[in-house]
Amino acid sequence: MNPIQLFDAESSTYTYILAAANGEAAIIDPVDRHCERDLAHLRRLGLRLAYALETHAHADHVTSSGRLRELTGARACAPSGCGIAPAEVQLEDGDVVRFGGEEVRVLHTPGHTAGSVSFLWRTNLFTGDTLLIDGCGRTDFQGGSAGDLYDSVRDKLFALPDETRVWPGHDYRGQSVSTIGWEKRNNARLAGRSRDDFIALMAALDLPQPKMIDVALPANRRLGLVHTV
């Protein structure tokens, strides 16, 4: 039971559609410029959007969750720790989002940002920018913390069964999906590394400020709706 995986080539962002047997659906991390594409998929597949879910307040692209809510009647869900006030569902660790007999479990996985969450649907894990394929998100802004990310991954994500499929929020090398077992044993940043080593590694990255952060972050805190204050 894989999700439908959609890609934004500009920001290398993955969006996911999860479909229930009764035609209800959820979308994870939709991107503003692909709103029409995503609606076309829902239409062609005969799906009714029940929920739009955010893994965190993104710094590199703008969400379409607000717009999708306006156009479909879906409910917008965002992690409570991300300052996304217009989302009517403020997600807490352990919450379960239900649609059409499906369950999406919320795991609070701080580190990339303080509020970041991952979503578990059946045997599929949507990691946002917490755990990437053979990598992980940066931890140097929005309350990010390398120590927190290390703990989130070790205690919550690597605790899941090895065969759990990992669907990341981004990939910059053309990869689409991984597994917890593979990442636990092979992830270049996290596998077999101590917490202190990982913190030192992340501190040494010295990355430039994301180009879009000054625009994207305030926009995403309004669910991408420019006219909402």
Next chain:
Amino acid sequence: MNPIQLFDAESSTYTYILAAANGEAAIIDPVDRHCERDLAHLRRLGLRLAYALETHAHADHVTSSGRLRELTGARACAPSGCGIAPAEVQLEDGDVVRFGGEEVRVLHTPGHTAGSVSFLWRTNLFTGDTLLIDGCGRTDFQGGSAGDLYDSVRDKLFALPDETRVWPGHDYRGQSVSTIGWEKRNNARLAGRSRDDFIALMAALDLPQPKMIDVALPANRRLGLVHTV
């Protein structure tokens, strides 16, 4: 039960990985330059490649089926009417490819090329270049025929249940998946059009020769293996 869908941005080609519960897998229309990417997916997901399947002899990219066979021991399957001699399994209409309890049914759907097939796996249809999302493949070379394509789509593909998911061989507009029901009612080239109208429409397209055909076609008839005569 969706496939894993992978994309080649250069030729806008989709490759699909189908996974069985026991870890056996099949790949449809793999692309030469993504051989490593595709192997990485198999590795990360713990899959053993049983079959590499071709929908037809492509004119716009080179397959990696031969190379994947060498590296994984998979068996190469190609439509009998495509002149792909090194494929040990020559597929005929109605054949069923079996791996790990899964069944892939072969539908001979001539029109884009004389030998083109589609594959049906559970409720997923892999249409190669026969039926595209809101379009269809061209019919002006390799024994292509607009009349044949029309008959293939009407008699074999549109005869499938409306909810059958359509996974195309290409998409040039960022779309990933459709359904038989939607294409039957909305496909810009095929929905509600008579056979004669469709033939006239395809004849009027007047498309340029595919840039890569002189390289790709002979290479694909050798499963992408340059050293195989």
